[in-house]
Amino acid sequence: MSNVFNNGQPTYIGYESVEREDIPVSAPVDRKYLIVDFRFPSSPADDEQLQASVHKVCMALLKNRDLIRTLSDSGYDMVSVAFDRRSQFDCM
Structure with missing residues (x-):
């Protein structure tokens, strides 16, 4: 991911795996996703x-x-991209 952008553009920081254990596995909503x-x-x-x-x-x-x-x-049910700590944008 570090080569998606050129210098002076956004910098790749890393990723975080999130698993919502409060959501039942059988629920129709996303439980595990990657940011x-x-x-x-x-x-x-x-x-x-x-x-x-x-x-x-x-x-x-x-x-x-x-x-x-x-x-x-x-x-993983979803992948999101974030450019700050306030917002995430879903890719899939």
Whole structure:
């Protein structure tokens, strides 16, 4: 993920696996998900820049079929991308 963006653009920080144990396994809602974390060097200029960045990360993830298969086999229901500590954007 560290090569998705060039210098001066968002930097890959890492990822976090989250499993909501308070949600029953049989529930129809997402229980286990992955957050892929990036940070902008400064606040994005506008919503369009943020939207384009979300799209770029999500497309990089979705094009990696082996990664998607591995995540699915590991029980992940969703992958989200975050650019700050307040917001997450769902990719799948």
